[in-house]
Amino acid sequence: MSQSRLATTLGGLVLLGVAAAGLLGWYVTRVPASPFDRQASVAPADEALVRRGEYVARVSDCVACHSLPDARPFAGGLKMATPVGAIYATNITPDRTAGIGGYSLADFDRAVRHGVVPDGSRLYPAMPYPSYAKLSDDDVRALYAFFMQGVRPVAEANRPSEIPWPLNLRWPLALWNGLFTEPGAYAEQPQQDALWNRGAYIVQGPGHCGSCHTPRGLAFNEKGLSEASPQFVAGALLDGWYAPSLRSDPNTGLGRWSEADIVKFLKTGRNQHAVVYGSMTEAFNNSTQFMSDDDLGAIAHYLKSLPGNPAQDGAPWSYQAASAAARPDAPGAHTYVTRCASCHGLDGLGQPESIPPLAGATSALTRETASAINITLNGSLRVVAAGVPDAYRMPAFREQLSDREIADVLSFIRGTWGNQGGAVDAQAVTALRGHTDPASSNPIILQMR
Missing domain, CATH: 1.10.760 (Cytochrome Bc1 Complex; Chain D, domain 2)
Structure with missing residues (x-):
């Protein structure tokens, strides 16, 4: 290449670089x-x-x-x-x-x-x-x-960040x-009814359900922002808790819940399947219970329209009758009988709408162990419904049980009554113990004015 052509080429590259830098500067x-x-x-x-x-x-x-x-x-x-x-x-x-x-x-x-x-x-x-x-x-x-x-x-x-x-x-x-991101206000889907569209708007927009329930990519981005992606609200691990799927997965999602079950859970903090815990307790205490019945119905209607992933979820869970007392030699069984059964029952069925069942619980069916470990170590926040704190709450066992004992009792729960979540590693308990704190016994409900 001649010197003149080389100079022209280099000059063009410089100009292109300046233009690209200018475009980048304008964009950011x-x-x-x-x-x-x-x-x-x-x-x-x-x-x-x-x-x-x-x-x-x-x-x-x-x-x-x-x-x-x-x-x-x-x-x-x-x-x-x-x-x-x-x-x-x-x-x-x-x-x-x-x-x-x-x-x-x-x-x-x-x-x-x-x-x-x-x-x-x-x-x-x-x-x-x-x-x-x-x-x-x-x-x-x-x-x-x-x-x-x-x-x-x-x-x-304001406090500066620690980044x-x-x-x-x-x-x-x-x-x-x-x-x-996808800029632009929510656009109604004309092929859907008004109830579906209202639910989609709340779930995708102000309710920002995907912020916790949608898995994240390497750049900490949500992998889906609407029902257009099968990853949207498909379950995610975040800040020491596993936010379960809000899709119709029968084991790890809402497949066994009716629309009425979803409404009751969001309105009262509990239903026949579960009681709010972890980060969802604060969302219930400060947000969902204050929503109108129409909006809660719209949310339920929309969520029940989201298909699950049968290939990932496996065969639907079914209850297998068993008594924890009948398995005294199984690792974790003795701890369950002495520490858990008085509330959750020897049969794992809990006490309807007061204390949740562990048989068929999402935390006992998903491969993710964080929620089960976290709530056993640190207990749960008070659930405050209509201004009244609940009478029952999960206590913290971090001072009463060793990491091995917690791993064994959770492995027992996740392998009994038809649960197939799998064993819990004691090292996972150790890791979460070092990065979490006990839940406050004070009700977390904040005034708006």
Whole structure:
């Protein structure tokens, strides 16, 4: 190649590199458009809109992440673990210095539906904006009215994240958003009825069910954001708990639940199959029980439309009668009889709608052992239904039982009464013991105002 051609080629490559760098710079710094951009200011909302916004905030469970039990609502501070370090939920009260009091409606919309704050910084997707992107304009407007006029301002400074440099650089999140989010409000499916569409909107959007129940990819992205993907709400391991499938899997999902069962679970925290525990306790205490019966019915209707994966789930579970007392020599049987049977029964059937059965429990049928280990080590939070704390709760056994004893009793449970979840490794118990804490005995239910 001649020197002139070489110089031309190198010059072209340089120009191409500059153009690519400029395009990348534009992409990562651009501010997403909002339908509210032309609204420079918003007149005070009427009380009906504020109340509507409060309901949307309940459905969206904003209070659970942006509040601490003993602090003012929405003042932030909740520590959330991520694979690269801890982050802290921010203050979203209308305080103009520490909170979002200076946000316009368009600013608020960009933060909620795009994960971009007014200075152009990107929010970590621990804020479930991949789901909130589907919020309707009307719901965003109502949320804004509630946060600006229905929440008391709190001058509580935000805590910086514990993510080290350079992992704490946020500009790559713009690229992450481009790859793993689906911008645009929820679009109704004309081939489905109104009940299905309302349920799909809540589950995919404000309810952000997929944030916990959808498996994640290597980039910590949800593998599906709607029923278009068979991975959507198919079950996921997250923060020491296994959020089970919300699809019609007969063993690890909702295949044996009716629509009425789902509604009752979300409204009362329990049904014939299960009682809320783990992270779902906080979602129930602060969100689902406050939803209207119509919305709960819509959620149930939509979830029951999602097919399971028979090849993965295997043959449907069926109860096999057995008494734990009849197997005294089986590892874990003695511990079960002395520690568990008084509540869950020698037959594993529990006490209807007070204490859940272990026979056929999802945690005893799935290969994932985290939930079974976690609740045995640390117990459960109080379930608070209609303002009344429950009378029964799972105690913590981390001080009473060794890792081997916990592994043995869980292996016994997961191999009895037709359960086929498989054995539990004592090393898995040891690992979770070191990364979890006992559940608080105090009810976790937060006021919105």
